[in-house]
Amino acid sequence: MATEFTHLDELEAESIQILRETAASFERPVLMYSIGKDSTVLLHLAMKAFWPAKPPFPLLHVDTTWKFREMITFRDATAKRLGVDLRVHINQEGLAAGVNPFASGSKVHTDVMKTQGLRQALDQGRFDAAIGGARRDEEKSRAKERIFSFRDKHHRWDPKNQRPELWNVFNTRVHQGESIRVFPLSNWTELDVWLYIWKNRLPVVPLYLAKARPVVERDGALIMVDDDRLPLLPGEKVQTMKVRFRTLGCYPLSGAIESEAETLEAIIEEMLLAKTSERQGRLIDHDSSGSMEEKKREGYF
Amino acid sequence: MASPTSIPVMNEGERVDDYLRRYERNELLRFLTCGSVDDGKSTLIGRLLHDTGRIYEDHMAALEKDSKVHGTTGGGLDLALAVDGLKAEREQGITIDVAWRYFATARRSFIIADCPGHEQYTRNMATGASHCQLAISLIDARKGVTTQTRRHAFIASLLGIRHVVAAVNKMDIVGWSEERFRAIEREFVDFCARIGIPDPVAVPISALNGDNVVKRSEHTPWYSGSPVLELLEAVPVDRPSPDANFRMPVQFVLRPDLNFRGFAGQIAAGSVKPGDRVRILPSGKETRVRRIARAPEDGGDAPLAYAPQSVVLTFEDEVDCSRGDVIVCIGRDPAVTQRVECDLVWMQEQPLVRGQQLMLRVGAKQTACTVRRVRWLVDVDTLGTQPADTLRLNEIGRVELECEERVVVDGYRECHGTGALILVDRMTNATAGAGMVRLATEAGSKRAHWETEALATLERAEDKPSFVNAEERERRWQQKPRTILLYGPPGSGKTREAHEMERKFFDQGAAVVMLDGQAMRRGLSKDLGFSDEDRSENLRRAAEVARLLNDQGFVVILAMAAPDPEARERARELVGQDRWEARNMGAR
Numbered sequence: 001m002a003t004e005f006t007h008l009d010e011l012e013a014e015s016i017q018i019l020r021e022t023a024a025s026f027e028r029p030v031l032m033y034s035i036g037k038d039s040t041v042l043l044h045l046a047m048k049a050f051w052p053a054k055p056p057f058p059l060l061h062v063d064t065t066w067k068f069r070e071m072i073t074f075r076d077a078t079a080k081r082l083g084v085d086l087r088v089h090i091n092q093e094g095l096a097a098g099v100n101p102f103a104s105g106s107k108v109h110t111d112v113m114k115t116q117g118l119r120q121a122l123d124q125g126r127f128d129a130a131i132g133g134a135r136r137d138e139e140k141s142r143a144k145e146r147i148f149s150f151r152d153k154h155h156r157w158d159p160k161n162q163r164p165e166l167w168n169v170f171n172t173r174v175h176q177g178e179s180i181r182v183f184p185l186s187n188w189t190e191l192d193v194w195l196y197i198w199k200n201r202l203p204v205v206p207l208y209l210a211k212a213r214p215v216v217e218r219d220g221a222l223i224m225v226d227d228d229r230l231p232l233l234p235g236e237k238v239q240t241m242k243v244r245f246r247t248l249g250c251y252p253l254s255g256a257i258e259s260e261a262e263t264l265e266a267i268i269e270e271m272l273l274a275k276t277s278e279r280q281g282r283l284i285d286h287d288s289s290g291s292m293e294e295k296k297r298e299g300y301f
Numbered sequence: 302m303a304s305p306t307s308i309p310v311m312n313e314g315e316r317v318d319d320y321l322r323r324y325e326r327n328e329l330l331r332f333l334t335c336g337s338v339d340d341g342k343s344t345l346i347g348r349l350l351h352d353t354g355r356i357y358e359d360h361m362a363a364l365e366k367d368s369k370v371h372g373t374t375g376g377g378l379d380l381a382l383a384v385d386g387l388k389a390e391r392e393q394g395i396t397i398d399v400a401w402r403y404f405a406t407a408r409r410s411f412i413i414a415d416c417p418g419h420e421q422y423t424r425n426m427a428t429g430a431s432h433c434q435l436a437i438s439l440i441d442a443r444k445g446v447t448t449q450t451r452r453h454a455f456i457a458s459l460l461g462i463r464h465v466v467a468a469v470n471k472m473d474i475v476g477w478s479e480e481r482f483r484a485i486e487r488e489f490v491d492f493c494a495r496i497g498i499p500d501p502v503a504v505p506i507s508a509l510n511g512d513n514v515v516k517r518s519e520h521t522p523w524y525s526g527s528p529v530l531e532l533l534e535a536v537p538v539d540r541p542s543p544d545a546n547f548r549m550p551v552q553f554v555l556r557p558d559l560n561f562r563g564f565a566g567q568i569a570a571g572s573v574k575p576g577d578r579v580r581i582l583p584s585g586k587e588t589r590v591r592r593i594a595r596a597p598e599d600g601g602d603a604p605l606a607y608a609p610q611s612v613v614l615t616f617e618d619e620v621d622c623s624r625g626d627v628i629v630c631i632g633r634d635p636a637v638t639q640r641v642e643c644d645l646v647w648m649q650e651q652p653l654v655r656g657q658q659l660m661l662r663v664g665a666k667q668t669a670c671t672v673r674r675v676r677w678l679v680d681v682d683t684l685g686t687q688p689a690d691t692l693r694l695n696e697i698g699r700v701e702l703e704c705e706e707r708v709v710v711d712g713y714r715e716c717h718g719t720g721a722l723i724l725v726d727r728m729t730n731a732t733a734g735a736g737m738v739r740l741a742t743e744a745g746s747k748r749a750h751w752e753t754e755a756l757a758t759l760e761r762a763e764d765k766p767s768f769v770n771a772e773e774r775e776r777r778w779q780q781k782p783r784t785i786l787l788y789g790p791p792g793s794g795k796t797r798e799a800h801e802m803e804r805k806f807f808d809q810g811a812a813v814v815m816l817d818g819q820a821m822r823r824g825l826s827k828d829l830g831f832s833d834e835d836r837s838e839n840l841r842r843a844a845e846v847a848r849l850l851n852d853q854g855f856v857v858i859l860a861m862a863a864p865d866p867e868a869r870e871r872a873r874e875l876v877g878q879d880r881w882e883a884r885n886m887g888a889r
Binding site for chain 1: 317325402412555557561563594596660663664718721732735
């Protein structure tokens with residue numbers, strides 16, 4: 001009798017149950033694929049949950065047009081390799097208005113291209129359930145988040161009006177126009193995610209691994225010069241440093257860390273010795289205390 | 302130097318691979334913390350995270366900043382703020398909801414459900430407890446075991462938690478008094494024994510200073526037990542037993558092509574292997590399991606699967622099976638029924654009322670249901686029950702539901718996966734209630750005979766009403782029928798009191814009958830001995846007789862030992878809440 005049932009086995013079984021409930025309970029579910037490590041695990045679990053069939057929902061990537069090029073390459077290769085239906089949405093109005101991280105500022109850029117873009121994509125696809133890879137250990141306001149998180153017609157999250165969630169019996173009922181955000185990785189920690197990737201030998205975006213890359217130092221963060229759209233400020237100069245990323249997003253808004261970790265094992269080793277949280281490198285969270293909570297109310301993932 | 306995170310420390314010279322292989326074997330324990338606003342619950346969690354190194358430097362910096370603005374420790378580091386998430390609740394100084402926290406040591410990975418102690422405690426605690434195997438109840442050493450403590454332990458036991466730890470906090474303020482601690486410990490352990498929690502433990506701590514939280518305290522040489530963290534690492538993790546009866550609610554049917562039909566679900570109890578005979582409920586069709594299907598890259602088909610794995614099964618035969626069905630082993634079947642009785646926690650502002658229509662969800666099954674009746678309401682403070690027509694927000698009661706379709710259920714105690722249900726408001730879609738199924742046939746249920754008998758007789762009475770109605774009888778006898786139970790051990794004077802009472806009633810012109818437990822045993826209960834079950838059965842028979850006599854309009858006085866409170870509760874049920882009165886005649 002196999003008796004060794006580890007915490008990772010338990011988390012996996014739980015996430016698969018959630019994915020299947022989502023597929024069975026909603027008319028038009030969609031998996032928000034953001035290319036990062038959490039999405040990698042999420043996608044793997046979705047493949048596993050419905051094997052030998054394909055996941056009965058498409059993947060959606062909201063592209064701000066400022067993602068790292070390597071992310072886009074990885075995204076397209078992954079969709080092809082797994083044979084899944086990948087849809088890409090870009091906020092064309094935002095693009096036409098010339099919104100970008102520099103002229104508009106990170107806050108407006110994120111709001112228009114990411115948050116508004118997401119809402120557009122969900123409305124256009126009439127998706128009633130959007131599956132995301134967020135974890136509760138990422139950030140304080142996430143710690144209270146439900147696995148099936150209710151959003152009103154305007155995609156808003158009301159922290160005071162959340163449905164109690166007991167056992168694995170989920171309330172998936174919504175009225176027309178309302179939706180649910182589903183977080184199958186709620187109970188995973190950052191280490192669990194890496195451990196799972198390591199154990200299952202899942203390919204990840206090479207940006208997670210240290211490599212000599214062109215960067216500039218800006219406001220105490222190392223920003224990678226991923227293409228020629230990054231305007232250099234007076235006194236800034238591009239230098240080549242061995243860096244990697246703990247989280248991936250828009251390249252002008254993602255801080256790199258100096259690192260020698262060229263393998264998955266080495267990343268994990270560095271993480272074990274890290275003194276700061278992974279969201280530290282993500283510039284948008286630090287606008288004000290509680291800023292993630294405000295973004296969530298607006299409909300940010 | 303302390304490890305910067307509480308994830309297990311790498312050994313000297315250990316390779317990452319070996320480390321990961323070691324960490325990978327960690328078991329998962331989910332526990333909840335409950336306590337009143339000032340008991341130091343958030344501080345205890347903050348302490349667990351802090352002393353195991355979980356708080357990152359950037360979080361710590363934010364915490365130091367927050368402590369100066371919102372803190373309650375005079376500008377000093379307020380660890381409670383580390384676990385308070387939302388702005389609104391930070392400003393109010395209370396936790397609004399269940400907050401989830403994560404940490405790991407070299408032995409275990411932990412998930413904490415941090416449950417608030419204010420007036421929404423029942424709803425929130427039930428929610429947290431439904432996910433957990435252990436509960437930590439914070440007790441303020443100055444206040445001792447309070448009503449609140451008892452409520453917490455009761456809700457934990459109701460939700461099936463077997464391990465409860467009393468963290469007796471603020472021991473520093475009572476001068477680390479062993480006497481004080483022992484008194485609290487005794488009271489707590491006694492109470493847990495009463496409500497059937499098998500494994501209560503008390504620990505003297507100071508969350509503020511970290512005594513006996515992660516590290517053993519110097520102030521408690523008289524305490525030989527473990528600090529809180531050690532207890533958390535050592536308590537056995539309750540998993541669904543692989544030897545239990547196999548249960549798998551079908552979530553999803555996979556049909557990638559005409560040659561494959563797989564049934565996907567998470568195993569709720571027991572284990573299964575290819576070749577096993579199984580039954581599909583509610584249809585009752587039988588077949589054999591052909592495969593436990595798995596992708597080649599995951600090692601191919603599995604030879605065995607067990608709870609709580611998520612799997613895909615295929616069958617030998619083309620049998621009907623769809624979402625909401627339950628696959629079970631041949632042997633002890635769950636109940637397949639439209640009528641479900643459960644202990645219900647009501648979570649909605651608008652009260653539950655008889656006749657109300659709701660959506661019910663159990664396993665992967667969803668069906669409309671109607672509230673047939675509220676059998677009783679539990680007084681969480683006294684653990685007594687009382688008659689009720691409705692359940693209000695945060696109240697707990699026994700409720701009978703009539704489902705539109707048949708559902709497949711086990712008793713909650715036997716299997717959470719097929720015994721836990723939620724009720725959803727049909728208009729607002731809000732989650733209105735959470736129920737734990739109670740079955741008459743549930744193993745270990747002392748009440749089995751009460752349930753079946755009570756239900757069957759009730760239905761008979763409803764079917765064929767008498768031609769003489771209750772009002773006519775009342776007018777004839779000039780009295781309202783009722784049953785008065787005088788109970789207590791031999792020598793408590795119950796029989797003498799009963800005779801005197803009978804005399805008084807008789808003299809007043811009442812139609813009265815006195816039933817003596819000893820007299821019962823000479824005839825009606827000749828076959829019974831003095832075991833708990835037999836005593837309970839004797840009381841049931843007396844109550845049945847009393848009910849019949851009450852129906853005829855008589856006043857009945859019972860003189861019985863009736864030592865079991867649950868049996869007395871059942872007798873009250875049977876006779877009818879409004880006709881029943883029980884008086885304790887002795888010191889039990």
